[in-house]
Amino acid sequence: MRHTRELIAAIGLILTLSAPAWAQKSDRKAKAIELGEMLAQSCMACHGTRGASTQQAIPTIGGQVDSYLAGSMKAYRDGTRPSTVMERIANAYSSREIDALAAYFSNQPFARPPQNTDPDKVTRGQAVHMRKCNRCHLHNGRDTTESDSPLLAGQKLEYLQRNMVDILAGKRVIELKMNSALMEINPDEIDATLHFYAAQHGDLP
Amino acid sequence: MTATMRRRFLKLAGGMVSLPLITPLVRAAELLPRKGTRVVVVGGGFGGAIAAKTLRLANPEIEVVLVERNRSYSALPGANWVIGGSRRIGENRLTYDRLEGTYGVQMLYGEAQSIDVDAKTVVLNEGTLAYDHAIVAPGIDFRFAEIEGYSAAETPALFPHAWRSGEEIMALKKQLDDMKNGGLVVVSLPLPPYRCPQAAYERISQIALLLRRTKPRSKLVVLDASPAITSMAQLFVNGWAREYEHLIDYRGGQAVLKIDAPRARLSTSGETFRADVVNLIPPQSAGLLAQKSGLVGEDKRWCPVDHSTHESTLAAGVYVIGDACLGDDLQKSASAANAQGKACALNIAATTARRKTQTHFYSNVQYSLLNDRDGASSVAFYRGETRKPTRMEKGGGTSAEWSELEGNYARAWLGGILAEMSS
Numbered sequence: 001m002r003h004t005r006e007l008i009a010a011i012g013l014i015l016t017l018s019a020p021a022w023a024q025k026s027d028r029k030a031k032a033i034e035l036g037e038m039l040a041q042s043c044m045a046c047h048g049t050r051g052a053s054t055q056q057a058i059p060t061i062g063g064q065v066d067s068y069l070a071g072s073m074k075a076y077r078d079g080t081r082p083s084t085v086m087e088r089i090a091n092a093y094s095s096r097e098i099d100a101l102a103a104y105f106s107n108q109p110f111a112r113p114p115q116n117t118d119p120d121k122v123t124r125g126q127a128v129h130m131r132k133c134n135r136c137h138l139h140n141g142r143d144t145t146e147s148d149s150p151l152l153a154g155q156k157l158e159y160l161q162r163n164m165v166d167i168l169a170g171k172r173v174i175e176l177k178m179n180s181a182l183m184e185i186n187p188d189e190i191d192a193t194l195h196f197y198a199a200q201h202g203d204l205p
Numbered sequence: 206m207t208a209t210m211r212r213r214f215l216k217l218a219g220g221m222v223s224l225p226l227i228t229p230l231v232r233a234a235e236l237l238p239r240k241g242t243r244v245v246v247v248g249g250g251f252g253g254a255i256a257a258k259t260l261r262l263a264n265p266e267i268e269v270v271l272v273e274r275n276r277s278y279s280a281l282p283g284a285n286w287v288i289g290g291s292r293r294i295g296e297n298r299l300t301y302d303r304l305e306g307t308y309g310v311q312m313l314y315g316e317a318q319s320i321d322v323d324a325k326t327v328v329l330n331e332g333t334l335a336y337d338h339a340i341v342a343p344g345i346d347f348r349f350a351e352i353e354g355y356s357a358a359e360t361p362a363l364f365p366h367a368w369r370s371g372e373e374i375m376a377l378k379k380q381l382d383d384m385k386n387g388g389l390v391v392v393s394l395p396l397p398p399y400r401c402p403q404a405a406y407e408r409i410s411q412i413a414l415l416l417r418r419t420k421p422r423s424k425l426v427v428l429d430a431s432p433a434i435t436s437m438a439q440l441f442v443n444g445w446a447r448e449y450e451h452l453i454d455y456r457g458g459q460a461v462l463k464i465d466a467p468r469a470r471l472s473t474s475g476e477t478f479r480a481d482v483v484n485l486i487p488p489q490s491a492g493l494l495a496q497k498s499g500l501v502g503e504d505k506r507w508c509p510v511d512h513s514t515h516e517s518t519l520a521a522g523v524y525v526i527g528d529a530c531l532g533d534d535l536q537k538s539a540s541a542a543n544a545q546g547k548a549c550a551l552n553i554a555a556t557t558a559r560r561k562t563q564t565h566f567y568s569n570v571q572y573s574l575l576n577d578r579d580g581a582s583s584v585a586f587y588r589g590e591t592r593k594p595t596r597m598e599k600g601g602g603t604s605a606e607w608s609e610l611e612g613n614y615a616r617a618w619l620g621g622i623l624a625e626m627s628s
Binding site for chain 1: 258259262540543544547548551563564565566567568570582584586597599600601602604608610611613614616617618620621622624625628
């Protein structure tokens with residue numbers, strides 16, 4: 001216990017003495033989060049407290065990757081990502097405000113309560129994930145640091161399925177490598193993979 | 206409220222009852238001893254409950270007391286769907302147990318009588334609650350006197366309004382279920398501002414759905430005091446034409462002026478109807494608590510607030526949120542109350558921590574169901590940059606058409622907002 005405290009103090013000292021660029025970036029991020037907090041309140045009525053969705057049709061955005069959240073909002077705003085209500089909502093925010101929203105929500109924990117999934121699909125989906133998706137959606141879709149790909153683990157199943165309908169119908173602009181991966185797997189395998197992501201719950205192992 | 210506090214409260218309440226003659230003479234006792242900065246929230250509806258939770262999330266140092274008259278809350282949004290048959294009223298009920306258990310909101314079940322602005326206390330029959338800031342979410346009351354023949358005690362049972370609590374929808378539904386095929390239903394709407402006009406047009410759609418399915422020879426006459434539909438007008442016009450063409454007879458500019466409820470009659474300036482079922486939604490004002498606390502403005506109806514903070518312009522330190530506020534005509538909704546509650550709570554938490562407050566920014570997202578499948582939504586954004594409510598030009602708008610997808614989102618919206626305020 002005492003050692004832990006000393007270690008934390010030592011790390012704190014190192015961080016304090018490190019390059020000002022780091023501090024500046026963190027200061028900018030802190031300001032964005034502060035601005036984002038007020039803007040984010042309206043989102044929570046649907047997307048849940050601090051972005052932890054309680055509804056199958058609505059994605060969890062708390063803890064989601066910063067650049068992915070900002071990119072999605074901007075795509076809703078310019079209509080390149082199809083939506084019912086999100087375009088009308090995204091239109092109300094400036095780019096700076098969208099970045100602040102993304103900073104705020106990405107700074108929250110990604111809540112993963114258990115969901116109803118098909119165990120057989122989960123097993124098959126894991127195999128597909130390892131074969132086709134693993135290189136971008138790292139660590140079973142739980143990666144938080146190494147890529148710009150959205151977190152998928154623990155995301156709401158109904159939302160994932162609805163979103164995949166749009167992707168397969170060519171209504172959503174996606175990366176080429178995602179497109180080619182999808183061409184190589186059949187619809188059953190895709191659905192199984194979504195069950196695999198949705199089935200992951202609880203804290204990171 | 207801890208067990209000790211509850212015991213103390215009951216003891217105190219019991220003591221008051223046994224000494225009725227002395228009560229007015231002694232200074233009312235503090236119900237819960239205050240330890241630090243305290244915010245008292247009055248009213249546990251869509252605005253108040255989420256304001257209490259948000260305060261505790263934003264700054265757990267703040268003591269938050271939520272005064273609410275009912276232990277179980279029955280929400281009005283989605284209650285219309287019970288008429289059409291796609292929802293059970295039980296799904297609209299919630300309790301405050303998790304606000305208390307998870308977030309440490311102190312619940313005080315009782316009826317706030319008034320706010321004493323000078324003493325900074327909320328006054329209940331049993332005693333008082335001192336506050337540093339008060340958030341008041343009193344909801345609505347009715348201006349019954351404007352309808353000749355209306356009896357506040359007797360008319361609501363005969364001509365249910367079902368406009369204050371979700372539970373009231375059951376009396377209206379029973380009348381509709383008991384009606385003969387070929388009957389006449391009249392729905393009467395007041396002039397805005399009133400609580401959630403869009404919900405009134407949804408109500409009409411859901412009654413029409415029930416009639417079409419179970420008593421298709423019936424008629425539904427709508428007497429709207431407004432000259433035309435005030436929310437999602439084109440969507441309702443098109444949707445009714447498609448789904449309920451020979452069923453709904455919509456008449457704009459027709460205020461109900463006089464009623465004889467025991468004889469099932471109601472009259473506009475030019476016509477008298479004898480109806481089998483009447484859903485009479487009377488004109489409205491801010492809730493009684495606002496009136497008794499001097500929070501109602503010159504119009505004698507609504508509470509004027511500074512829209513950059515939602516602080517009452519008539520009482521410093523008192524913030525009024527939700528339907529009771531004077532604002533945009535279409536702003537009175539569960540969604541707007543929820544968003545105002547959160548914005549207000551964040552800024553009170555910031556002030557308490559000596560941090561900078563932020564401009565209020567919030568959306569009003571209203572979903573409606575046309576039948577048991579298709580939904581649509583209207584969205585508006587507000588920015589509290591001035592003392593007046595500033596509806597933003599950028600963003601917002603209504604759906605292009607009714608869709609099954611938005612029907613799903615309507616249900617998800619309701620599930621989400623109910624979970625947010627109670628868990």
